[in-house]
Amino acid sequence: MADQFVVFVLGEQRYALRLSAVDRVVRMVQIAMLLKAPDVVLGVVNVQGCVLPVISLRRRFRLPEREIGMDDQLVIAHTARRAVALVVDAVTDVIDCSGRELVAPQGIISAAENLSGIIKGEDGLILVHDLDVFLSQEEENFLDQALEAP
Numbered sequence: 096m097a098d099q100f101v102v103f104v105l106g107e108q109r110y111a112l113r114l115s116a117v118d119r120v121v122r123m124v125q126i127a128m129l130l131k132a133p134d135v136v137l138g139v140v141n142v143q144g145c146v147l148p149v150i151s152l153r154r155r156f157r158l159p160e161r162e163i164g165m166d167d168q169l170v171i172a173h174t175a176r177r178a179v180a181l182v183v184d185a186v187t188d189v190i191d192c193s194g195r196e197l198v199a200p201q202g203i204i205s206a207a208e209n210l211s212g213i214i215k216g217e218d219g220l221i222l223v224h225d226l227d228v229f230l231s232q233e234e235e236n237f238l239d240q241a242l243e244a245p
Contacts, residue, residue: 098113098114098191098192098197099113099114099115099189099190099191099192100112100113100114100189100190100192100214100221100223101113101114101117101120101170101186101188101189102186102187102188102189102190102221103168103170103183103184103185103186103187104183104184104185104187105152105153105156105158105183105184106158106159106184108158108222109187109219109220109221109222110152110183110221110222110223110224111190111214111221111222111223111224112170112172112223112224112226113211113223114189116172116173116174116226117170117171117172118171118172118173118178119171120168120169120170120171120186121142121168121169121171122165122168122169123163123164123165123166123167123168123169123182124140124141124142124169125140126138126139126140126149126163127139127140127141129148129241129242130241131237131240131241132148132237132238132241133230133233133234133237133238133241134154135150135151135154135155135230135234136148136149136150136151136234136238136241137149137150137151137163137182139242140169140180142169142171142180145178146242147171147178147179147180148177148179148180148238148242149169149179149180149181149182150179150180150181150182150229150230151182152181152182152183153182155209155229156209163182166185167182167183167184167185168182168183168184168185168186169181169182169183170183170186172226173226174226174227174229174230175227176235177238179226179229190214190216192214196214196215196216197212197213197214197223198212198213198215199212199213209224209225209228209229210222210223210224210225211223211224211225
């Protein structure tokens with residue numbers, strides 16, 4: 096059985112997460128500030144009664160910042176430790192991927208700390224990210240403290 100991936104875009108680049116790590120995709124909502132959060136955390140949102148940290152993928156991937164618009168989307172996903180909301184320009188697809196289309200990032204991209212693979216498609220490369228190594232332990236600790244603060 097082929098792995099399934101949720102494909103999204105940031106600017107001109109396509110990225111993907113394993114479908115098993117994604118809970119849902121929602122339209123952008125107002126983001127509340129969260130003091131003392133790591134730099135990649137924009138704030139928090141309330142999604143059906145759950146307060147989730149909002150992660151800026153642009154900051155994580157060192158992409159040029161742009162103003163978040165109401166046309167943007169939030170990918171609600173989960174790591175081994177917590178649920179998170181990821182800001183993306185748009186979710187474009189859910190794809191099946193056979194083993195031969197998914198290659199290891201080592202040897203192709205030198206800075207592959209968050210990558211678990213690269214999908215070679217007919218229309219270009221899709222970078223597959225591993226949410227479980229997305230936040231460093233230090234960032235996780237700072238986020239725990241910020242979420243617990245009054």
